[in-house]
Amino acid sequence: MQPEGCCCQREDLPWAGRGTKLDISGCRFSLYPMDSDFVSIILNALEKTDTSGVWSQSDALSTVYRGKLAYVADAVRGLFVNAFRPGVHMALEGQFSKGCPGDCDGDSLLTREGPVPNLPLVGEKHFPVQAKIALYPMGIPDYIDKIAGVWRMAEKARLNPVSIHYATRISGDVHEVFDYLEAVCRKMEAEVPHYILCFTLSVNSPTQE
Amino acid sequence: MQPEGCCCQREDLPWAGRGTKLDISGCRFSLYPMDSDFVSIILNALEKTDTSGVWSQSDALSTVYRGKLAYVADAVRGLFVNAFRPGVHMALEGQFSKGCPGDCDGDSLLTREGPVPNLPLVGEKHFPVQAKIALYPMGIPDYIDKIAGVWRMAEKARLNPVSIHYATRISGDVHEVFDYLEAVCRKMEAEVPHYILCFTLSVNSPTQE
Numbered sequence: 510m511q512p513e514g515c516c517c518q519r520e521d522l523p524w525a526g527r528g529t530k531l532d533i534s535g536c537r538f539s540l541y542p543m544d545s546d547f548v549s550i551i552l553n554a555l556e557k558t559d560t561s562g563v564w565s566q567s568d569a570l571s572t573v574y575r576g577k578l579a580y581v582a583d584a585v586r587g588l589f590v591n592a593f594r595p596g597v598h599m600a601l602e603g604q605f606s607k608g609c610p611g612d613c614d615g616d617s618l619l620t621r622e623g624p625v626p627n628l629p630l631v632g633e634k635h636f637p638v639q640a641k642i643a644l645y646p647m648g649i650p651d652y653i654d655k656i657a658g659v660w661r662m663a664e665k666a667r668l669n670p671v672s673i674h675y676a677t678r679i680s681g682d683v684h685e686v687f688d689y690l691e692a693v694c695r696k697m698e699a700e701v702p703h704y705i706l707c708f709t710l711s712v713n714s715p716t717q718e
Numbered sequence: 719m720q721p722e723g724c725c726c727q728r729e730d731l732p733w734a735g736r737g738t739k740l741d742i743s744g745c746r747f748s749l750y751p752m753d754s755d756f757v758s759i760i761l762n763a764l765e766k767t768d769t770s771g772v773w774s775q776s777d778a779l780s781t782v783y784r785g786k787l788a789y790v791a792d793a794v795r796g797l798f799v800n801a802f803r804p805g806v807h808m809a810l811e812g813q814f815s816k817g818c819p820g821d822c823d824g825d826s827l828l829t830r831e832g833p834v835p836n837l838p839l840v841g842e843k844h845f846p847v848q849a850k851i852a853l854y855p856m857g858i859p860d861y862i863d864k865i866a867g868v869w870r871m872a873e874k875a876r877l878n879p880v881s882i883h884y885a886t887r888i889s890g891d892v893h894e895v896f897d898y899l900e901a902v903c904r905k906m907e908a909e910v911p912h913y914i915l916c917f918t919l920s921v922n923s924p925t926q927e
Contacts, residue, residue, distance in 0.1 A: 537884045539918065541750035541809060548924060566883075569925040570809075570850050570918055573883045600750060600779075602811050602918070604852070606884050610862055616883065641779050643813070645854045645914065652856055653819055674775075674782045674825065675746045675815050675914070705854065705884070707916065709748065709779055709811070715757060716778040 528610045533617045534578040534694065536585050538603025539571040540592055550599075554592035559626035560584050564618045571603070575617040578607070578698070579625055582691040587627025590634050590683060593712060601710040605694050608647075608703035638683045639711045641676040644693065646701040655701060659693050666692075676707075686710060737819045742826045743787040743903065745794050747812025748780040749801055759808075763801035768835035769793050773827045780812070784826040787816070787907070788834055791900040796836025799843050799892060802921060810919045814903050817856075817912035847892045848920045850885040853902065856912040864910060868902050875901075885916075895919060 542550040562580030566573050574581045582605070589601050644659050646652040660677060663670035666689050668679040679686065690708060697704035751759040771789030775782050783790045791814070798810050853868050855861040869886060872879035875898050877888040888895065899917060906913035 535883055537882075539809065539811070541752060543750060543752065543754075543756040545752075545754040547752040547807070567925075568882070568887070569848055569923040569927050570887070570920050571885075575883065598756070600748065602748070604884060604916075609884070612883075639778055643914070645856065647854065647856075647861055648859050650857050673746075673777070674744055674784065674821075675813060675818070676780075678777070678779070705852070707813075711779050714778040716776075718778050 528608065528612045529614045531614050531617070531619060532577060533575055533612065533614075533619065534581050534605065534607040534698070535573055535575040535617075536581050536603055536605045537571050537573040538585060538601060540588065541600045541602065542592065542594075543598040543600075544594075550592055550594060550597070554588050557591040558584060558587040559630070562618065562621045562626060564616055566616070577619060577621060578605075578691065578694055580618070580621050581605070582687065582694070583625035583627045586684075586687040587631050589687075589710060590631035593634070593636060593683075596713055598713045598715060599711070601708075603708060605690065605706040605708070606704065607694070607698050608701070610703065632684065635682050635684065636712060638681065638686045639714060640679050640686050641673070641709045642679060642690070642693075643676045643707045644697070645705040645707070646697060647703040647705070649701060652701075655697070659696065662692065662696070663689060683710075737817065737821045738823045740823055740826070740828060741786060742784055742821065742823075742828065743790050743814065743816040743907070744782055744784040744826075745790050745812055745814045746780050746782040747794060747810060749797065750809045750811065751801065751803075752807040752809075759801055759803060759806070763797050766800040767793060767796040768839070771827065771830045771835060773825050775825070785828060786830060787814075787900065787903055789827070789830050790814070791896065791903065792834035792836045795893075795896040796840050798896075798919060799840035802843070802845060802892075805922055807922045807924060808920070810917075812917060814899065814915040814917070815913065816903070816907050817910070819912065841893065844891050844893065845921060847890065847895045848923060849888050849895050850882070850918045851888060851899070851902075852885045852916045853906070854914040854916070855906060855910040856914070858910060861910075864906070868905065871901065871905070872898060892919075
């Protein structure tokens with residue numbers, strides 16, 4: 510185990526009341542290009558993406574960005590748009606989160622100010638995305654009400670929410686979907702002490718529905 | 719939206735106190751072979767897997783199995799082992815869940831009895847798996863204690879738990895990992911009204927750590 514690590518899935522910390530009061534959001538994600546050329550697709554996307562606004566760490570399974578929400582969300586958006594290739598089926602799985610009682614003050618970049626760096630570079634690239642999300646507001650009895658509110662947000666954003674077992678399907682332009690994910694995070698950080706927003710974005714799926 | 723759907727991410731149900739008292743567990747998952755031959759890898763694995771013990775539904779993003787936990791977990795294990803190809807990097811992402819207040823009595827297979835059908839067919843196939851998990855016990859204030867207990871279970875099972883931001887890394891033989899996931903589900907269904915266990919299993923990653 511990593512004694513220097515800190516997260517809500519750790520057992521050796523005095524959990525309750527710990528955590529951080531700093532404005533640290535994070536996103537852990539994995540990019541899955543269903544293509545034998547997956548390594549170069551991922552490396553090429555990483556190279557094009559400006560991660561100067563976030564703290565970043567990768568391992569064999571996933572990458573985590575941590576910092577202020579605006580920069581975290583912008584970096585994930587940039588990476589996904591940069592990885593897109595016409596005709597290549599690809600999925601991005603991950604979760605945005607904030608407020609874990611086991612979180613710590615480190616491993617983040619909170620000094621960044623000013624406009625986000627990636628949106629100006631990728632904002633003109635558009636493609637349709639199929640997605641599913643699942644929101645987990647932790648430690649509160651009325652979590653279902655929070656989930657319902659976020660469902661209605663998707664309806665208002667015209668992302669065509671459809672209920673499926675254990676998740677909600679949404680669909681729209683890539684930027685509409687990322688705008689929505691960030692808006693859900695903003696709403697949750699205002700309303701609950703700790704949330705996780707799990708998401709899967711898929712492009713170019715060969716499956717007809 | 720699907721008026722006939724039922725799940726915890728749905729906004730038009732009277733949530734509190736609803737749900738089902740039936741013994742319905744579920745797993746929603748996606749298989750990601752990072753190979754241009756991904757369609758045949760997935761279809762071939764589906765064909766080899768005995769899903770007679772579960773209710774199943776697939777869409778463009780994922781597949782869901784629902785029924786008694788033993789058969790749900792066995793079907794997911796069977797599919798993953800059947801999809802394994804030496805040298806092909808592949809990930810399985812999904813979540814086991816039970817107890818959603820918005821769940822319903824339908825869309826499941828609860829009549830199955832007797833031994834699980836897939837383990838006898840795949841139990842002799844062994845390969846190492848790198849994994850990450852994140853457990854979300856919903857609606858209770860002491861959820862962190864539940865997460866800590868599951869961390870210690872991984873230690874006792876010699877799966878080398880390592881804390882990372884927002885998740886726990888584990889590793890072991892594919893069957894040790896699936897045994898552990900099922901044991902966590904058993905523990906959670908005994909201890910909390912509603913849980914979600916998110917997991918990512920990865921094989922043949924080219925990333926050296």
